[in-house]
Amino acid sequence: MIIQQFYDKGLAHGSYAVIRTGKMIVIDPARNPQPYYDFAAQHDADIVGVIETHPHADFVSSHLEIHETTGAVIYCSKLTGATYPHETFDDGDVIQLNDIKLKAINTPGHSPDSICILLVDEEGRETAVFTGDTLFVGDVGRPDLRENVGNITAKKEELARQMFQSTRQKLMTLPKNVVVYPAHGPGSLCGKNMSPELESTIGRELRENYALQLMDELEFVKTLTTDQPFMPKYFGRDVLLNKNGVPGFEDSITAVPRMEEGSALEADILIVDGRPKAQFRSGHLHGAINLQDGEKFETWLGSIIGPDEQFYLIAENDDKLDILIKKAAKIGYEQNIKGALLVPVNANEVSPDLDxxxxxxxxxxxxxxxxxxxxxxxxxxxxxxxxxxxxxxxxxxxxxxxxxxxxxxxxxxxxxxxxxxxxxxxxxxxxxxxxxxxxxxxxxxxxxx
Incomplete structure (x- = not known):
């Protein structure tokens, strides 16, 4: 048996592949499916299934594309209300991957439709649990992202109460040596207190995770609903995109209009300039937002610009433009790009130097x-x-x-x-x-x- 984590630092997102004797399941895949195809080919495995632990808010998943490309079955909770082809995967349901089992555990709390996936190995031992956005290393998922969006909506206090029950009744009762594989790590906005480690065990979380310590439900709800980080503008739309599925990654980025030098820009469209600030300061278009390429470009893009706003995207060269378009696609914003272009010749507004x-x-x-x-x-x-x-x-x-x-x-x-x-x-x-x-x-x- 092989368990492989794929980690995207930009969105602090962890996805997984589980391989057993030539068959592979992908869990919570990122927008670009190519790494999973490459991993399957490397291990001479066929991708037979994709599991979505919930409709994610912070990134766009490639579950539908993987299904359309490989024929893999998509599994998700019936509560998701998914409009793409799928099989429901809830309490009591089991995926048999040759001689190992993946068992669904309904764990509402971060979202009403969240599930965790318990892996039972070939010897019948409960070995690992893929916890999605329910349990992180050092934290649990924030409960305030589904108040107005998704197949089922719920107030944060209600979801926090459900998280209390899910952690106490479903996860904290697992064997202490079960390995915890979460969907996010430090820097994610899906929680507030994540540890730098990208995996853990149930035993360690029982000892060290603030949310799993002894407290009553009232205290838990108060603790979980306070001091959560800000919510980027794009989160709500990504829940809906993931509920329905999105077009293929390569087709989507290829469809972004590339503008020729000298092309006129519409006056009422936002401009995002991804160049280093020294270049931006020495000459830019009036009104452009200097959102530099960096580890959190996609998060800030979706925090500053609304999901229904179009924008022009500027970079210093074609390679950088490709990188920024792909980063925008990770949150579904490639469809917001009115046009992608290199620095126009009339980018001559200069920023003043501070004394x-x-x-x-x-x-x-x-x-x-x-x-x-x-x-x-x-x-x-x-x-x-x-x-x-x-x-x-x-x-x-x-x-x-x-x-x-x-x-x-x-x-x-x-x-x-x-x-x-x-x-x-x-x-x-x-x-x-x-x-x-x-x-x-x-x-x-x-x-x-």
């Missing part, structure tokens, strides 16, 4: 905008008079920023402030708008030690 000494000497001469998340601000401000607007809310709340003196935008390390300053600059023309950039890390040390 850091002048700022340090007279901070009160500037309006300071903090685009970090609420939890980061609550842990300690860098500048006591800063206007706090989280980056995902900045486009909608930019009018709250006073324009009577120069504006400085900061985050925690410089990535988000590059996007933030481009958003503010597009809205405020009366005064200069500066990016504090990486200097903020030094200033945070001065303030907080």
């Amino acid at each position: 850091l000494d002048a700022f340090r000497a007279n901070e009160n001469d500037y309006t300071i905008v903090d685009v970090r998340n609420q939890a980061e601000v609550a842990a300690g401000k860098v500048f006591k008079n800063a206007v706090s607007i989280p980056l995902p809310e900045l486009r909608e709340r930019v009018s709250e920023i006073p324009a009577d003196k120069p504006v400085i935008v900061h985050c925690a390390a410089g990535y988000r402030s590059a996007a933030g300053v481009s958003i503010v600059s597009a809205a405020i023309n009366a005064v200069p708008v500066y990016d504090l950039g990486e200097v903020v890390t030094e200033m945070m040390k001065e303030v907080h030690g």
Whole structure:
């Protein structure tokens, strides 16, 4: 038996392949199915099944494409309300993979339709559990993503109560040596306290996971429904995309319009410029959002831009453009791209340079905008008079920023402030708008030690 994890750092997403004597099952596959095809070929295995633990909110799955390409059966809970061809997979259902078994366990909590998958090996031993977004290493899935979307909706308090029962009755009763394989790791927005490790055991989680410690249901619900991270704009749509299935990955990225040099851009369409900020600052189109290619590009793309908004995508060369289109496709945003292009010749708006000494000497001469998340601000401000607007809310709340003196935008390390300053600059023309950039890390040390 082979168990293989495929991990995408950008979305902190773990998917899995289980192989037994030439047959392979894929669990929670990412948008691009090619790694699973390659792994199956490497081990001379046929993909016979794909299991969806629930309709994911944070990425688009390739379950339908794998089915259409290989003939593999898609399995999911009947509660999903899936519109693609599938077999239901709920409590009591078993997939026989030669002499091993995959058993469905209904575990509502993160979503009403969540399942976990218990692996029973050829000796009849309960060996591993694929926990989807129910149980993570050090955490459990947030319960607030299905209040308004999906086949079944539920308030976060109701789902938190269901999570209490699912963990106590279904997972904590498993043998302590059962290996836990979750669908997400650190950096995912599907939880709030994930450990750096990408797998665990039931025994370790019983000892170390805050959500599995002794507490009553009321305390559990209160704990689970507070201090969850922000919810990106794209989450709701991805639940629906995964409920219905999406077109193939390669066909989708090939369908993105590539624009020739000199092509006119429509004035009312957003522009996302994925170049490094030094290049962006030296010349860009007015109103463009500088969302640099980086490990979390897709998360910030789907947090700043709504699921129904179109945008132009700019990169410095064709290779980078391909990378950014593929990253957009991971969250289903390739269909939002009005056109993809290299830097236009009229990208000549230049960003002003901050006089850091002048700022340090007279901070009160500037309006300071903090685009970090609420939890980061609550842990300690860098500048006591800063206007706090989280980056995902900045486009909608930019009018709250006073324009009577120069504006400085900061985050925690410089990535988000590059996007933030481009958003503010597009809205405020009366005064200069500066990016504090990486200097903020030094200033945070001065303030907080």
